[in-house]
Amino acid sequence: MQSCRYELPLSRPKVGVQGVTGSWRVRRPVLERSRCIGCGLCWLYCPDSVIDVEEEGGKFRVSIDYTYCKGCGICSSVCPTKAITMVEEV
Amino acid sequence: MRITLTGNYCVAYAVKLARVKVVSAYPITPQTTIVEKISEMVDEGEADIRMIRVESEHSALSAVYGAASAGVRSFTATSSHGLLYMHEMVWWVAQARIPLVMAVVTRTIGPPWNIWTDHHDIMDQRDTGWLIAMAENNQEVLDETIKLFKITEDPEVFLPGIIGLDAFVLSHTVEPVDVPDQDTVDSFLPERRQPYVIRAGDPLIMGNIPSDLVRNARMRWDVHLGLRNAEVVIERVDREWGKLTGRYYGGLTECYRCEDSKYIMVGIGSWVGDMRIAVDSLRDEGYPVGLLKLRYVRPFPARRVYEVVKGSRGVVVFDRSISAGSAGPLFLDLASHIHAMRLGVPVKNVVAGLAGVDVGYKDFENIVKRFVEEVEGEGWVREFLEFYPGR
Numbered sequence: 457m458q459s460c461r462y463e464l465p466l467s468r469p470k471v472g473v474q475g476v477t478g479s480w481r482v483r484r485p486v487l488e489r490s491r492c493i494g495c496g497l498c499w500l501y502c503p504d505s506v507i508d509v510e511e512e513g514g515k516f517r518v519s520i521d522y523t524y525c526k527g528c529g530i531c532s533s534v535c536p537t538k539a540i541t542m543v544e545e546v
Numbered sequence: 547m548r549i550t551l552t553g554n555y556c557v558a559y560a561v562k563l564a565r566v567k568v569v570s571a572y573p574i575t576p577q578t579t580i581v582e583k584i585s586e587m588v589d590e591g592e593a594d595i596r597m598i599r600v601e602s603e604h605s606a607l608s609a610v611y612g613a614a615s616a617g618v619r620s621f622t623a624t625s626s627h628g629l630l631y632m633h634e635m636v637w638w639v640a641q642a643r644i645p646l647v648m649a650v651v652t653r654t655i656g657p658p659w660n661i662w663t664d665h666h667d668i669m670d671q672r673d674t675g676w677l678i679a680m681a682e683n684n685q686e687v688l689d690e691t692i693k694l695f696k697i698t699e700d701p702e703v704f705l706p707g708i709i710g711l712d713a714f715v716l717s718h719t720v721e722p723v724d725v726p727d728q729d730t731v732d733s734f735l736p737e738r739r740q741p742y743v744i745r746a747g748d749p750l751i752m753g754n755i756p757s758d759l760v761r762n763a764r765m766r767w768d769v770h771l772g773l774r775n776a777e778v779v780i781e782r783v784d785r786e787w788g789k790l791t792g793r794y795y796g797g798l799t800e801c802y803r804c805e806d807s808k809y810i811m812v813g814i815g816s817w818v819g820d821m822r823i824a825v826d827s828l829r830d831e832g833y834p835v836g837l838l839k840l841r842y843v844r845p846f847p848a849r850r851v852y853e854v855v856k857g858s859r860g861v862v863v864f865d866r867s868i869s870a871g872s873a874g875p876l877f878l879d880l881a882s883h884i885h886a887m888r889l890g891v892p893v894k895n896v897v898a899g900l901a902g903v904d905v906g907y908k909d910f911e912n913i914v915k916r917f918v919e920e921v922e923g924e925g926w927v928r929e930f931l932e933f934y935p936g937r
Contacts, residue, residue, distance in 0.1 A: 460704060460741035462768040463761060464643060467751045474755060 472524060477504070481527030483542040485520055491539035492518060498531035498540060507531060551723045553684045553716030557649045557709065558583035560691035561621050562593040563731040564647075568613035568620040570598040572606040574628040575661050576713040577651040581623055603628040607635040607648070614639075614646040615752070617743040619695060621646065625713065626653035626667045633670065639706045640675030640769060642752055643741050645698035646706045647691065648676075652815065652866075653713040654901050662902020663713035665815065665867040668843070669875045675769040677707035677776055678843040680814040684721040687711045689793055690841075692731060696783050699739045702775040710843075712816040713902070726791060734790055773845040780842060798847035800839045803829065804854055807836030809918055812851075812880060813864040814840045817905055821864075824910035835914055840876065848883035855884055860892045860921040862914060866899045873897075873931050894920075894927045896934050903936035 467473060494515030499507045506525040509516040520531075532540040551559065557580045561569065571581035587593040598609045603624050610620035624632060629650055639646065650671075654664040668678060679694060681687040687709065694707040711717055744750055756762040781797035788794025803825050804810065811821050818839045828835045838854050840847060855861055863881075865874025872878060877895035884891065894917055899905040913934060920927055 460643070460701070462643060462704065462741070462772060463764040464741055465641060465753050465756075465762075465765055466742060467754045469749045469751055473751070475757060 476523060477526050478523045481522075481525060481545055483527045483529060484522065484545050485525065485527065485529065485531050485540045486543050487518060487520060488539050488541070491537045493537055493539075494518070495536065497534045497536065501530050501534045503528065503530060547725045547727065548722055549725060550720040551684055551688075551725070552579065552718055552720050553681070553687045553711045554579040554651070554718065555583050556684045556688035556723055557623065557691050557711070558587065559725055560688050562587050562595075563726065563728060564619060564692055564695045564735060565732075566595055566621045567618035568596050568598065568610055570600050570606040570609040570620075570622045572600050572603050572624070572628065574603070574625050576653060576717045577623045577625040577628070577649065579718070580649055580651075603632040604635055607632040607639065610646055611635060611639045611642070611644060614644045614740070615642070615744045617738065617740065617745075619646075619738050621648065623649035623651070625651040626655060626661075629667045630655065630670060633674075636671055636674045636676065638753075641765065643704045643769070643772070644706065645695075645704055645740055647694045647698060648706065648708050649691065650708050650710050651713050651717045652710050660901055661713065663715060663816075663866075664900050664902060665710075665865070668708065668710045669867045669869075671708065672844060672875060675705055675773065676844065677703070677705060677773065677780075678710060679707065679841060680710040680843060681716065682816060682818045682839065684716055684719070685723050685793070686795065687716060688723055688725065689787060689791070689795070692726075692735070693783050693787055696735055697776060697779050699736075700776075700779045700783075701739060701741075702779050703772050704741045705769065705772045705776070710815065715816040724791070724793075730790060734786065777845050777847065777849070780845075795841060797850075798840070798842045798845070799850040799854070800841060801854060802837040802839065804836035804838060806834065808834040808859045809914065809921070810836050810838050810855060810858050810861045811864065811910070811914060812838045812840065812861060812876065814843060814876065815866065817864070817866070817899060820905065820907040821910050823907035824914065827907070828911055828914060833915065833918055835918075843876070846879045846883065848879075848887075851880055852884060852887050852889065855891055856889055858891055860894070860917065860927070862894045862896060862917045864899075864910075865895060865897050868897045868900070877931075892921055892926045893930065895931045897931070898934035898936065900935075905934070905936060909934070909937070
């Protein structure tokens with residue numbers, strides 16, 4: 457970034473640049489591990505990059521970061537085995 | 547080199563001389579021959595420019611905005627409905643403070659479909675944060691386009707700029723034009739400067755949702771400050787250009803026979819040429835009339851207007867567009883500024899030349915005569931706003 461006398465609409469990418477967005481969530485994605493086939497579609501589609509995957513023997517092992525997950529439900533919609541269900545946060 | 551060029555070709559030559567690197571093209575009448583000429587120059591190996599053909603005007607501005615963000619001098623051109631279609635990006639580029647230059651060939655807005663000139667399209671951009679220059683003739687088109695690269699890339703400014711030229715009257719009419727050589731322009735234009743550069747491998751977010759709204763508010767106000775600071779830069783750059791080429795235009799404004807005048811005509815764009823003729827013949831008839839040409843609409847040259855208008859008996863502002871439900875935009879700016887500076891001078895607004903109706907020096911003479919009689923008879927203007935449909 458070069459110096460400028462004016463206020464600029466710039467920021468650096470970092471984890472949680474917008475704060476703890478998990479507090480926005482109304483419904484929580486819950487993974488039923490026995491149904492998960494490790495295809496990685498939820499990881500691919502998640503708009504907030506809160507689904508982490510670790511590779512295990514050619515398949516993905518999925519985990520969800522609830523600190524930043526906004527609960528949009530896209531992962532649940534794209535899951536081909538319905539392994540992710542949206543549960544109301546009370 | 548003195549050659550005859552249309553206003554559109556003047557823009558193309560200026561873009562080439564400024565060593566622009568990226569141009570996007572989505573041609574719309576009457577801007578088409580600008581990007582066609584640039585394309586020819588590229589094809590013939592005269593200009594080292596990457597042309598991007600895009601699918602809409604929204605994309606045209608987005609493409610050059612991206613190129614400019616990545617650090618290169620960039621340019622596009624549009625008109626009328628195309629400009630309105632890219633309006634969202636017009637705001638975006640200014641708030642991102644990315645310098646680039648765009649030519650707007652001023653053309654009226656439909657319906658009905660109409661390709662002739664008026665200023666509704668360019669006036670629709672007044673509040674966006676862009677510098678807006680308006681040219682009177684083709685030489686000024688060429689000179690001001692080159693200068694705008696220097697002005698917009700000045701650290702005091704760091705905002706994009708529009709060069710406005712009237713459809714057909716300038717865009718498609720040839721005039722003898724002095725085209726400076728490459729060395730002259732190279733000595734005038736420095737290396738590109740901009741507030742930040744987006745680079746591969748150095749992730750930077752532009753425009754992320756703000757967590758601090760007060761900081762966001764400051765960004766807004768800072769765009770205003772950039773335009774205010776541009777007043778000094780425009781004047782300085784115009785003087786530099788004058789030293790180099792012998793053509794100093796007066797910075798933000800130009801006065802024609804203002805000294806010892808009692809009544810001032812105010813206008814922008816190509817019909818200022820007709821106003822000059824009207825001033826001469828009105829002077830011959832004994833009317834003490836002068837002309838204030840505004841070379842920039844943004845920043846609005848409020849201080850210069852004040853200096854010229856103070857001590858006069860009356861001002862008549864010619865607008866080639868109307869802010870429907872209020873009055874002509876030049877009048878609104880001028881009247882509010884001089885009122886705030888406590889000048890009790892009668893100001894009349896004549897809205898004319900809409901939809902491309904031709905207004906010549908005879909029209910100006912008649913309008914100004916009636917205005918002078920009105921003010922001298924009544925001491926003020928009877929109706930501040932007058933529509934002149936044309937004849």
